[in-house]
Amino acid sequence: MEKPVKGAGGGSERDRREDGRTTVNRRDFLRVVAVAGGAAFLGTPADAEALHDLSGWPDRMGMLTDLTECVGCRSCESACNAANRLPAPEVPFDEKSVFERKRRPTASAYTVVNRYENPKGQGNTIYRKVQCNHCEEPSCASACPVRAYTKTPEGPVLYNQDVCFGCRYCMVACPYYAPAYDYESALEPRIVKCTMCHGRIKAGGIPACAGSCPMGAITFGKREALLKIARNRIRKFPDRYVDRIYGEYEAGGTSWLYLSGVPFGELDFPTNLPRKPIVENTKGFLSAVPLVLTLWPALLGLCYTANRNKEEKG
């Protein structure tokens, strides 16, 4: 039974190395107890800590948004609306008043563009396109109790309405506030988010937003190729870009990558995300829960019964 012990111990070692912490907090304690306890009790391999190995999907696709190129024309919003047959917007796509407040994707808009004053005080106004970032290790998928989310080999993270019962844990779990809830259909719960035009990709096409951008600010391609392109741009134009590709490592990395001329924190990108997938914090604990809840009571019940029988006899 070497494997389970290694799994549980390996996790806590990794925590110490990355966070520089050596104290055992409550969560770590519970996790170790749950995993090790479950494994020791049941003798099943606890591979809970093992992450998806995405190396088998080297051709997974990604998107690269160059925020220095975007001029806020909202062509991507318009193209997304058409491609997904979404209802006509309340405010037309050529209306600039939408920039007066910061928007989030909704059930009728999978992507939105927000405007930011240039924090440098000069230079161009900055526009940021917001949509699902299609994480490499999606926390929405790990939070979902019914596995409504799937990370596809092509890259997109897809949602399946058929199994969803509307708990909205995914909305809480997403560090980018990407999934939106369709409050119009409460009886048939439905989460809505960008699909990265998975159908189009499978058919050999490209996502609608990337195809519609007049400035070429959104590039669709293999994630590995896009990372190289992004690094090249930073190297060639160090004055134009901050030295960071957002999405390369954030929360284990995302399919959607970003280049920016100003620090990402200024544009409301979460900058406090760990490099390791968020999934890793809970995976060990959560995977032990079903075992603990189903098999422990049975085993403990057996012990109790055996003891009671012994007591009665004695």
Added chain:
Amino acid sequence: MKTKAVSTIALCWMVALAATLYAGAEAPAGRPAGSPKGKMPGKMLLGSLADRHGPVKFDHEKHVGTAGSCDECHHQHGGGQAPSCGGCHTIDASSFRKNVHLGRIRPCGACHPASYDAGKLDRPTLSAAYHRACIKCHRDVGSVGSDPKGCAEMCHESTAQAGAR
């Protein structure tokens, strides 16, 4: 045959060089320094991508007067640091005289793909190249670039835009 072609090319080079020197001596007024000495386009209709929007009526002549330098738009000369003439100009024997004499600049579409090309991800598409070249200067002029309404205000025909929405 081969020697004849070579000597023709050499002759053309000399003619072109002489023409350049001659033209350089009396640079026509209103032309940016170092601009090609041939006939430059006047009003153009940029319509190779006119499926979504109306074609753009582009007054090249007017821009020659205001841009200051060809490099502002025609980036391939790279501020005079182009690697070789052949990198930009078509110099096969049949069109050598005509092209070099006119200093013809390759059309944007010779390098920029008209639609998505997975093999040229870091090269802007033709549409993106046009938009970047125009918006570089026209950003925040009127509403172009900073305002979605800019599509039809200055460049594209509004009827076509309305049809695309």
